Amino acid sequence: MSDSCFICSKHKGTITTAGKMIYEDDYVYIGHIDKGENPAYLGYVMIDLKRHVPTLADMNLEEAKAFGVAMARISKALKESEGAEHIYARVSGHGVPHLHMHLTPRYPGTPEEYWGPWEVLDWEDAPFGTGEEVDAVCERLRAQMEMDYETINE
Numbered sequence: 001m002s003d004s005c006f007i008c009s010k011h012k013g014t015i016t017t018a019g020k021m022i023y024e025d026d027y028v029y030i031g032h033i034d035k036g037e038n039p040a041y042l043g044y045v046m047i048d049l050k051r052h053v054p055t056l057a058d059m060n061l062e063e064a065k066a067f068g069v070a071m072a073r074i075s076k077a078l079k080e081s082e083g084a085e086h087i088y089a090r091v092s093g094h095g096v097p098h099l100h101m102h103l104t105p106r107y108p109g110t111p112e113e114y115w116g117p118w119e120v121l122d123w124e125d126a127p128f129g130t131g132e133e134v135d136a137v138c139e140r141l142r143a144q145m146e147m148d149y150e151t152i153n154e
Protein backbone atom coordinates (compact mmCIF):
# COMPACT_ATOMS: atom_id res chain seq x y z
CA MET A 1 0.00 0.00 0.00
CA SER A 2 1.39 3.35 -1.00
CA ASP A 3 -0.28 6.63 -0.03
CA SER A 4 0.92 8.43 -3.11
CA CYS A 5 -0.24 5.74 -5.52
CA PHE A 6 -3.31 6.51 -7.61
CA ILE A 7 -4.38 2.86 -7.81
CA CYS A 8 -3.91 2.17 -4.08
CA SER A 9 -5.90 5.31 -3.28
CA LYS A 10 -8.67 4.22 -5.62
CA HIS A 11 -8.88 0.79 -3.95
CA LYS A 12 -8.87 2.37 -0.51
CA GLY A 13 -11.62 4.73 -1.57
CA THR A 14 -9.70 7.82 -0.50
CA ILE A 15 -10.10 9.33 -3.95
CA THR A 16 -13.06 9.22 -6.28
CA THR A 17 -12.31 8.17 -9.81
CA ALA A 18 -14.48 8.21 -12.86
CA GLY A 19 -13.87 4.49 -13.45
CA LYS A 20 -16.65 1.99 -12.78
CA MET A 21 -16.16 -1.14 -10.70
CA ILE A 22 -17.12 -4.44 -12.33
CA TYR A 23 -15.57 -7.01 -10.02
CA GLU A 24 -13.46 -7.07 -6.90
CA ASP A 25 -12.03 -9.71 -4.57
CA ASP A 26 -9.12 -9.93 -2.13
CA TYR A 27 -6.50 -9.93 -4.91
CA VAL A 28 -7.83 -8.10 -7.95
CA TYR A 29 -10.07 -5.23 -8.99
CA ILE A 30 -11.69 -4.98 -12.43
CA GLY A 31 -13.02 -1.64 -13.56
CA HIS A 32 -14.24 0.02 -16.75
CA ILE A 33 -12.56 3.14 -18.07
CA ASP A 34 -14.75 6.20 -17.70
CA LYS A 35 -13.70 9.63 -18.89
CA GLY A 36 -16.62 11.57 -17.42
CA GLU A 37 -17.97 13.94 -20.05
CA ASN A 38 -15.69 12.49 -22.69
CA PRO A 39 -16.74 9.25 -24.37
CA ALA A 40 -14.85 6.09 -23.39
CA TYR A 41 -14.26 3.07 -25.63
CA LEU A 42 -16.94 0.61 -24.55
CA GLY A 43 -15.56 -2.57 -23.06
CA TYR A 44 -12.16 -1.00 -22.21
CA VAL A 45 -11.45 -2.53 -18.83
CA MET A 46 -8.51 -2.60 -16.45
CA ILE A 47 -7.49 -5.35 -14.07
CA ASP A 48 -5.57 -4.04 -11.06
CA LEU A 49 -3.69 -6.18 -8.59
CA LYS A 50 -4.71 -5.08 -5.10
CA ARG A 51 -1.18 -5.22 -3.71
CA HIS A 52 1.20 -2.41 -4.61
CA VAL A 53 3.82 -4.13 -6.78
CA PRO A 54 5.06 -2.83 -10.12
CA THR A 55 5.21 -5.77 -12.53
CA LEU A 56 3.74 -9.11 -13.53
CA ALA A 57 6.88 -10.69 -12.12
CA ASP A 58 6.11 -9.55 -8.57
CA MET A 59 2.92 -11.53 -8.05
CA ASN A 60 2.87 -14.41 -5.61
CA LEU A 61 1.12 -17.64 -6.57
CA GLU A 62 -2.26 -16.73 -5.10
CA GLU A 63 -2.22 -13.35 -6.81
CA ALA A 64 -1.17 -14.88 -10.11
CA LYS A 65 -4.03 -17.37 -9.94
CA ALA A 66 -6.56 -14.66 -9.15
CA PHE A 67 -5.16 -12.40 -11.88
CA GLY A 68 -5.31 -15.17 -14.46
CA VAL A 69 -8.83 -16.16 -13.54
CA ALA A 70 -9.90 -12.50 -13.64
CA MET A 71 -8.39 -12.13 -17.13
CA ALA A 72 -10.20 -15.20 -18.37
CA ARG A 73 -13.54 -14.31 -16.81
CA ILE A 74 -13.71 -10.70 -17.96
CA SER A 75 -12.47 -11.66 -21.44
CA LYS A 76 -15.14 -14.32 -21.75
CA ALA A 77 -17.75 -11.82 -20.60
CA LEU A 78 -16.55 -9.26 -23.17
CA LYS A 79 -17.04 -11.86 -25.87
CA GLU A 80 -20.38 -13.15 -24.68
CA SER A 81 -22.18 -10.04 -23.49
CA GLU A 82 -20.54 -7.40 -25.68
CA GLY A 83 -19.91 -9.47 -28.80
CA ALA A 84 -16.15 -8.87 -28.90
CA GLU A 85 -14.32 -11.08 -31.38
CA HIS A 86 -10.91 -10.69 -29.74
CA ILE A 87 -9.44 -9.25 -26.52
CA TYR A 88 -6.13 -7.36 -26.49
CA ALA A 89 -4.11 -7.12 -23.27
CA ARG A 90 -1.30 -4.81 -22.31
CA VAL A 91 0.73 -3.96 -19.20
CA SER A 92 2.81 -0.82 -19.45
CA GLY A 93 3.27 0.67 -15.98
CA HIS A 94 5.00 3.81 -17.24
CA GLY A 95 2.34 6.05 -15.76
CA VAL A 96 1.60 4.33 -12.43
CA PRO A 97 4.06 1.75 -10.99
CA HIS A 98 1.28 -0.45 -9.63
CA LEU A 99 0.42 -3.56 -11.64
CA HIS A 100 -2.59 -3.01 -13.86
CA MET A 101 -3.51 -4.54 -17.19
CA HIS A 102 -5.42 -2.81 -19.97
CA LEU A 103 -7.87 -4.99 -21.87
CA THR A 104 -9.40 -3.69 -25.07
CA PRO A 105 -11.92 -5.75 -27.00
CA ARG A 106 -11.98 -5.78 -30.79
CA TYR A 107 -15.48 -5.71 -32.21
CA PRO A 108 -16.63 -7.39 -35.41
CA GLY A 109 -16.22 -5.16 -38.44
CA THR A 110 -13.10 -3.41 -37.14
CA PRO A 111 -10.97 -2.81 -40.26
CA GLU A 112 -7.63 -4.59 -40.14
CA GLU A 113 -5.64 -1.36 -40.07
CA TYR A 114 -7.17 -0.77 -36.62
CA TRP A 115 -6.32 -4.19 -35.22
CA GLY A 116 -4.19 -3.84 -32.08
CA PRO A 117 -4.52 -2.99 -28.37
CA TRP A 118 -4.60 0.80 -28.89
CA GLU A 119 -5.34 0.86 -32.60
CA VAL A 120 -8.95 -0.27 -32.04
CA LEU A 121 -9.60 3.01 -30.20
CA ASP A 122 -8.86 5.01 -33.35
CA TRP A 123 -11.47 3.40 -35.59
CA GLU A 124 -14.07 6.09 -36.38
CA ASP A 125 -16.98 3.63 -36.02
CA ALA A 126 -15.71 2.15 -32.74
CA PRO A 127 -18.34 2.09 -29.96
CA PHE A 128 -17.77 4.92 -27.49
CA GLY A 129 -20.07 6.02 -24.69
CA THR A 130 -20.46 8.02 -21.51
CA GLY A 131 -22.30 7.69 -18.17
CA GLU A 132 -25.27 5.41 -18.57
CA GLU A 133 -23.84 3.60 -21.57
CA VAL A 134 -20.72 2.69 -19.57
CA ASP A 135 -22.93 1.71 -16.61
CA ALA A 136 -24.95 -0.58 -18.85
CA VAL A 137 -21.80 -2.30 -20.17
CA CYS A 138 -20.59 -2.81 -16.57
CA GLU A 139 -23.95 -4.28 -15.54
CA ARG A 140 -23.91 -6.73 -18.44
CA LEU A 141 -20.29 -7.74 -17.82
CA ARG A 142 -20.97 -8.27 -14.11
CA ALA A 143 -24.03 -10.42 -14.84
CA GLN A 144 -22.19 -12.40 -17.51
CA MET A 145 -19.21 -13.06 -15.22
CA GLU A 146 -21.53 -14.42 -12.56
CA MET A 147 -23.39 -16.55 -15.06
CA ASP A 148 -20.14 -17.98 -16.44
CA TYR A 149 -18.64 -18.71 -13.06
CA GLU A 150 -19.88 -22.27 -12.99
CA THR A 151 -18.57 -23.12 -16.46
CA ILE A 152 -15.09 -21.69 -15.89
CA ASN A 153 -14.91 -23.72 -12.70
CA GLU A 154 -15.35 -27.01 -14.54
Ligand SMILES: [Zn+2]
Residues within 6 Å of the ligand: 001, 002, 005, 006, 007, 008, 009, 051, 052, 053, 097, 098
Ligand atom coordinates in the same frame (compact mmCIF):
# COMPACT_ATOMS: atom_id res chain seq x y z
ZN1 LIG B 1 -0.35 1.20 -5.53
